Amino acid sequence: MTTRERPTLEAVARRAGVSRATVSRVVNGSTTVAATIREAVNRAVDELGYVPNQAARSLVTQRTDSVALILPETANRVFSDDLFFPAIIRGVGMELEAADKQLVLMMTGSEAGHHRVERYAVAGHVDGVVFASIHGADPLPGALARRGIPVICSGRPMTAEPPVPYVDVDHAGGVAAAVRHLITTGRRRIATIAGPQDMVAGIERLAGYTGTLRAAGLPELVVTGDFTRESGIAAMRALLDRDPDLDAVFVASDLMAHGALMALREAGRQVPADVAVIGFDDFEISRYSDPPLTTVRQPIGEMGRTLARQMLLLINGDEIPESVVLPTELIVRDSA
């Protein structure tokens, strides 16, 4: 608990027998410094254990070299067995680390947390804010952007003013490929377990399903879940209840698809003989489900890395496109 004095630039300068300016140059890697002096300064830095004061530095540079990643969820949900957030975090973290930026993780399930995040960012604690997912018409991204803070979202925001740049995957394309695969393989009563309709991912995947079925002139059957395994179980039961003869189901997330698999087994249905199942995500575990899950792969890690890269560009003052859409891909295994 020795609240020992932290050495300042001044102290290092005295010890090395130079001016503050020179020490600053050395610390920041300027090339216009004589080798001998540089060495003396570095020695003094080491001996004193000098580390630049971030507040003082930020005050003049207007930068903090750290980026906030906002998870608009409670810790409960972030740390559930859903692997979406971990993958995003890992992707963002890797790219940021490579750029020598610090990642500041913030969870804001509550309204109050929301406000805290806004103040935190506006106060200049971070150089930019990455949103890992958006619920409904969350005003926060727009509010921050309006303040001149670099913002980027994962998934197209539902609000539009000001437009906030985003990175997303081709939900509709992936779903269309999945549903077409079902149709091509002879399925005719194709239901869906949709995701939450307050999130763009949920909405667009449902739209992909609806659009493709309509184009094929086939009937629609929709039940909504919330991306969790439990909701998948409940939704599958509801579907079987409403149409015992359905022969396929497109499920908007792998986790829900696993739930659906469980419910189908419980109901005595064979997969894929009786009912074909296709998920969305392509989590690692989906390769080992029983049967292995046919699913639409979305590149979540790549999405995280892209988010970070776009953020770094923004911070750097570069122009970036309003959206980057990553491709999805149908992975055919045994369930459909």
Next chain:
Amino acid sequence: MTTRERPTLEAVARRAGVSRATVSRVVNGSTTVAATIREAVNRAVDELGYVPNQAARSLVTQRTDSVALILPETANRVFSDDLFFPAIIRGVGMELEAADKQLVLMMTGSEAGHHRVERYAVAGHVDGVVFASIHGADPLPGALARRGIPVICSGRPMTAEPPVPYVDVDHAGGVAAAVRHLITTGRRRIATIAGPQDMVAGIERLAGYTGTLRAAGLPELVVTGDFTRESGIAAMRALLDRDPDLDAVFVASDLMAHGALMALREAGRQVPADVAVIGFDDFEISRYSDPPLTTVRQPIGEMGRTLARQMLLLINGDEIPESVVLPTELIVRDSA
């Protein structure tokens, strides 16, 4: 992307027709300000959307009002289905939020990440650092403490200089109660699946097992896991291999205990008829396992809250005890 000028104290002062000092007083809630002036200032603050610059403020106050929570793990592990970290994070987060401090989450699985954390903290980005778990003789807590940065650990650190205050649970007591329960109910060949031996939690739980069995003059049988479900499965298989006649097993974590349950079923053993199983943690899911798990409850959420409270005291300059040890409790259900 409008990098609009952020209003400063000066701007607010001009608008409100007062001095900077007065605005500062209002913003920081000083009582020695006339009501009418306070109102005028607040109006100016709102109109301009003024938010104090954190860097400038920190520079003079030497505080940032944020606390780092270090998870010395990779994102993989933090976001696995182990519910230890989520519970800690929630506990720390709640208490910090109540104190109006911001939680900064940092994962440092790698060596480089370790170094980044040190610089981050020493640079004064946060007022204090909470460690959510410690591996081996991690020098980081000590290094930070030596720098005069408030530090507190979850679990007794294995290094001792300088001593870093910690919050822990009574591992040995809980384990002893569990093992005695097994002995009392007639078990004689009591094995254990221990936790990783580079962590105090793993070491002390094993010590509790060993000590109790020795005192009772019973044989020991130890296999080590890493707290994951998979390692529990493997360890249980190994135990059955080494002693097919064992009649009880104390498992150092609930997750591993669930793995053990699976392996026992796979081997055709009845629980608890053939083999009694006791876990450690008392996660919610353990109430619903088959059979419901007898386990040692450790108050993880309370641990998180205590960590935060102690940290707040440290930041406040108060003295705190070198350790706080929370009680554990044997929860008897059906598996033993």
Next chain:
DNA sequence: TTGTACGCGTTATCAT
């Protein structure tokens, strides 16, 4: 009760 003036530790501009 309000204002003046100084200092927090850096970086950056300008001389030298």
Next chain:
DNA sequence: ATGATAACGCGTACAA
């Protein structure tokens, strides 16, 4: 190549 010196935006003695 190096050294004064002026910001950066704020809190707070101290003075009024």
